[in-house]
Amino acid sequence: SMAPRKKLQGLVAATVTPMTPDGQINLSVIRQYVDYLVSKQNVKNIFVNGTTGEGLALSIQERKQLAEEWVRQGKDKLDHVIIHVGALSLPGSQELARHAAAIGASGIAVIAPFFFKPTSKDELLAFLREVASEAPAVPFYYYHIPPLTGVKIRVEELLDGIKEQIPTFQGVKFSDTDLLDLAQCINKNGGEEFVFLYGVDEQLLSALAIGANGAVGSTYNYLGQKTNMMLQAFAQHDLALARKYQFLTGEFLNFVIKLGFGVAQTKAVMTFVSGIPMGPPRLPLVKASEEFIAKAKAKLDSIDGK
Ligand SMILES: CC(=O)N[C@@H]([C@@H](O)[C@H](O)[C@H](O)CO)[C@@H](O)CC(=O)C(=O)O
Structure with a gap:
């Protein structure tokens, strides 16, 4: 297994799921994808089958195959391979958690179930606990993404006493703009035990300022390369330089968000940047337009080298 030598920190790429033109998962390019992340972006941690990976649009079988291939190809190349195992059904999520443990994933993450939703901290915690306990030796992360799940239970509240319920609890992937909630989490639990990974890329610098460990x-x-420069500048207390990089990546994101930006568009951008064919997204998502691709490419070229 790839039991991590160090705590998760720095950048984690939320990988897209490569697909063939006819919409099957395409395992054959994952090796190349890993090499690209390490050599071209200097990113050595990945988050598999999450939002960007269309995890909730994949079958359990596909999710297992993908997890296996990412772990296999990441061996000796990546530091952390986190597998998102959240699902609408508890048994589905548990099955994925057991599988992730068996293949040697370095961590698992779970979103709140979002069809029947937990309405209180205790309900959410009970669900998470029942998943985490299926992988008792694997670090567990809560994946907080209220804009997509609609579950708005504050993380500050969730974390209160969580270690007693979930001994493997390791941290939070925080994909929300409520920086007061994040700050309170860090204020109460940061420093020593938990890690806080921020998930709204366009405002990562603000999260770093209040103590996020990574993203x-x-x-x-x-x-990744540009954002790593931002992390480095921040670590060296060069705020002006850190801002320069946040503004640069923000310039690109602000531009594409106005055009309509989601997983389909990310797959298209990744295809032209990496040269690896990521294929179309799966329905209900539809592939990005040629017009989007041309505009995004021109914008990215314009910030490149800056
Ligand atoms: C809603 C959404 O997809 N958010 C992204 C961000 O990386 C987002 O694409 C970025 O901030 C641009 O808006 C991540 O938080 C999601 C993520 O890490 C994942 O794929 O699991």
């Missing part, structure tokens, strides 16, 4: 996001697939 998980879609843009680290192709803006």
Whole structure:
């Protein structure tokens, strides 16, 4: 297994799921994808089958195959391979958690179930606990993404006493703009035990300022190098330089968000940046337009080298 030598920190790429033109998962390019992340973006951690990976649009079987291939190809090349195992059904999620443990994943993450939703901290915690306990030796992360799940239970509240319920609890992937909630989490639990990975790429610098340990996001697939420069500048207390990089990546994101930006568009951007064919997204998502691709490419070229 790839039991991590060090705590998760820095950048984590939320990988897209490569697909063939006819919409099957395409395992054959994952090796190349890993090499690209390490050599071109200097990103050595990945988050598999999450939002960007269309995890909730894949079958359980596909999710297992993908997890296996990412772990296999990441061996000796990546530091952390986190597998998202959240699902609408508890048994589905548990099955994925057991599988991730068996293949040697370095961590698992779970979103709140979002069809029947937990309405209180205790309900959410009970669900998470029942998944985490299926992988009792694997670090567990809660994946907080209220804009997509609609589950708005504050993380500050969730974390209160969580270690007693979930001994493997390791941290939070925080994909929300509520920086007060994040700050309170860090204020109460940061420093020593838990890690906080921020998930709104366009405002990562603000999260670093209040103590986030790193970030998980879609843009680290192709803006990893620039974002690493930002992290480095921040670590050296050069705020002006850190801002320069946040503004640069923000310039690109602000531009594409106005055009309509989601997983389909990320797959298209990754295809032209990496040269690896990521294929179309799966329905209900539809592939990015040629017009989007041309505009995004021109914009990215214009910030490149800056
Ligand atoms: C809603 C959404 O997809 N958010 C992304 C961000 O990386 C996002 O793409 C980026 O901030 C651009 O808006 C991540 O938080 C999601 C993520 O890490 C994942 O794929 O699991």
